[in-house]
Amino acid sequence: MGDGQSLLLFASVCKGKGGSYVAMLGFLILFPLVVAGVLLVVRNNQARNVIVGASGLVIGVASIWLVVSYLGAPWMQFEFYSPVVDYVCMAVSVLIAVAILYFGIRYKNVWACVLAVIQVVGSLVFEFAFAHGIVVTEGFYLDSLSLLMAFIIGVIGSGICVYALGYMEDFQAHEPEGAKDRRPTFFALMFAFLSAMFFIVFSNNMVWLFTGWEVTTVCSFLLIAYTRTDEAIKNAFRQIIMNLLGGIAFLAALYVCAIQFGTLSFLEFLQIGIANPAIVVLPVTALAFAGLTKAAQMPFHTWLLGAMVAPTPTSALLHSSTMVKAGVFLLIKLAPVMLACPVPAVMVILVGGFTFLFCSFMAISQSNAKRVLAYSTIANLGLIVACAGVGTPEAVWAAAFLVLFHAIAKSLLFLCVGTAEHHIGSRDIEDMDLLFERMPRLARFMMLGIMVMFIAPFGMLIAKWATLVSFVDTGQVALIVILAFGSAATFMFWAKWLGKLSGIAAQPENVETKVHASEWVAIVIMAVLVILSCVMLPVISWFIVEPYVASVYGTFGQDISSTNLWLAAILTVFVVIVLFAGLGRSKAKKVDVYLAGVSRDNAERTFTNSLSGESTATARNWYLEGMFGEKRISPVGTALCAVIIVVAFAVSAVSVPGLF
Secondary structure, three states: OOHHHHHHHHHOOEEOOOHHHHHHHHHHHHHHHHHHHHHHHOOOHHHHHHHHHHHHHHHHHHHHHHHHHHOOOOOEEEOEOOHHHHHHHHHHHHHHHHHHHHHHHHOOOHHHHHHHHHHHHHHHHHHHHHHOOOOOOEOEEEOHHHHHHHHHHHHHHHHHHHHHHHHHHHHHHOOOOOOOOOHHHHHHHHHHHHHHHHHHHHEOEHHHHHHHHHHHHHHHHHHHOOOOOHHHHHHHHHHHHHHHHHHHHHHHHHHHHHHHHOOOEHHHHHHHHHHOHHHHHHHHHHHHHHHHHHOOOOOOOHHHHHHHHOOHHHHHHHHHHOOHHHHHHHHHHHHHHHOOOHHHHHHHHHHHHHHHHHHHHHHHOOOEHHHHHHHHHHHHHHHHHHHHHHOOHHHHHHHHHHHHHHHHHHHHHHHHHHHHHHHHOOOEHHHOOOHHHHOHHHHHHHHHHHHHHHOOOOHHHHHHHHHHHHHHHHOOHHHHHHHHHHHHHHHHHHHHHHHHHOOOOOOOOOOHHHOOHHHHHHHHHHHHHHHHHHHOHHHHHHHHHHHHHHHHHOOOOOOOOHHHHHHHHHHHHHHHHHHHHOOOOOOOOOOOOOOOOOEEEOOOOEEEOOOOOEEEOOOOOOOOHHHHOHHHHHHHHHHHHHHHHHHHHHHHHHOOOOOO
16 A cells, blocks of 8 residues: 555544544543633632542543543544634634733743734734634544543643642742742643643644644743742743744644645645645644644753743643643654655654754753753653654654653652652752652652663663664664664663662651652552553553554554563563562661771761761762763754754745745
C-alpha cells in the first residue's frame, strides 16, 4: 500500500455514533471548568479540601471509564456543532488578549502588549472575515492518542491537584505574616488548566483547539506569577511572550486553512496534507512552530526553566500532564503529514534532537533538583519531538510511550522533590544524602521515579530503545549519534542523583510523620501508576498505541517483540519488590560512620586530619560546570535552533505558489 493510500486510513471513521462518548467528552471539558468557578469563591480550607478531593476523584474515574469503554472502538468523529460555542471561543480569545494587554501595561512589558494586540486584531479579523462562514459539523473526535492524553490529564492532573492541598497549606504557612491567601485562585487555575487540555485533545474544530491552546498559555502565566515576586513576574512574562509567538503562528495557520482550503476541521486538514503535501508546507510549519514553543524546545526552553519559581504543583502540572504535553500532542498528530513534508519535518527533527542533546548536557551541571527535572523534561520532550518529525509508524509508537512514561515518572519526581523541600529545607541534591533515613518511604518513591527514567527494565528505556530502532531505520547517522550522546548524559545526571539518595547516616531524624495525607495519596497514586504502566506495557501497546498507529499508517509500527515487552514487565516486578520489600523491616544495627578512628563528631562527620586540625568528611557529586554549564551550552543551542527555524520558515514561504 502506498504512503498516501495507507495514510488515508484517516478517512475510516465512525461519524455520529456513540452519544455516551459525546456526553463524557462534554463532561470532562465542562466539569473541571465548573469546579474552577466554585473554587474561585470558596475561602474555607475544609470545604476546598473536600471539593478538590471529590472533583479529582470524579475526573480521574471519568477518564478511566472513557479509556476502558473506548478500547477496541474505531476512530470516531462526533457530529456536534453549535454557533454558541464558536462565539464563546471568540469571546474567550479576545478576553485572553485583553487580559495579557492589561498585565503588559501594568508591568510595563512592551513585547507582551504588542503581541497581545496582534493576536486580538488577528483573531477578530479572522472570525468575521474568514471563519464566520465555515462550519465544522464534526466538532469533536476521539482516537487512541486522545484517549492516552485524556488518561494523563484526568488521572495525573487530578492527582497533582490533590497533592497541592497539603503542599499549598505549608506554602501559605511559610508566607510572611499578613500575606494575602491566593489559594482560591491557584486551585481555580489548576482545574481550568485541566478543562483547557481536555478541550485541546478532543476538538476537531481548529478554532476550538486554538482557544484551548491560548487558555493554557494564560493559565500558565498566572500560575508562574503566583508569588508576585519580581522574579516570578519576569519569568511569567517570558513564558507568555514565547507562547504568544507560537499562538500567532497557530493563528496564521488558521488563516491559510480557511482561505486556501476552506476548512477548519483538523482531521480534514490532515487528510489534505497527506493527499497533497506540497500545498500544506507553510501551515504545517506554522503549526509545528507553535508545538515547539509550547513544548519548550530551544530556543524557547527558558520559559519552562523560569516556571520553576512557581510552587511545585505548578511545575508538576506544566511538566507532566498539561502545557508541554499539548505541544508534543500536536506534533504527533502532524507526524504523518510531516512524513511527506520534508521542510517542517527537518525543522522538527533538528530542533528536537539538538534540544535533547544540549539540555541533557546542561542537566549534568545542575545541583538544584527542580532544575535537573526541568532540563530532563525539556530534553525528553526533544526526543518526542524528534520522533514526531521522523514520522514513521515506529517513531510514533515510540513517541506515544515516551509521552506516557515521562508524564507519570516526572509527576512522581516533582511531587517527591516538593515534599522533600518542605521537610528538609532544601531542593539541592547535595542535601539529599540523608533522605533515605530521614524520609525512607519518600526516598524510595523518588528512587523509583529516577530508575524509571533511565534504567532497564522500566518503560522509559524500552521507549528509548524503540526510538533508537526507528532512528536506525531512517538511515540518518546524525540522529543515532545525538541519541547516543544525549542518553549518555542522561545516565550521568540520573545516576549522580540516585547515588546521593542511597547515602545514610547514623541517627538522622525521621520527618515523614509531618507530611500531609493528601501529599501521600498523590505520591502513592503516581508510584502505583508508574509500576502498572511498566508492568502493563504490552497491554497498553496492544489496546491503545498500536490501534492508533494502525489507524493512521495501516501498520502497527512495533519493532520490539511482545516477548521482550513481557520480559521487561516481569523484571519490573522483581525490581520493585527489591526496592520496597525491606521498608520498615530492617533489623540492621546502626553504627557510627568509620572515619579511620579519629572522628570528633560523628553526626557532623568531622574528624582529625593529618595536621591535627578538624575536617569534615563529605561526598559530593562532580557537576562539570566548566564543560556543561548553562552559560557555555545554552547560547550555542539557542542560536543553532533559532537559525534552523528561520531557515525552515523561509523555505516554506518560498514554496508557496504566488507568494513571491
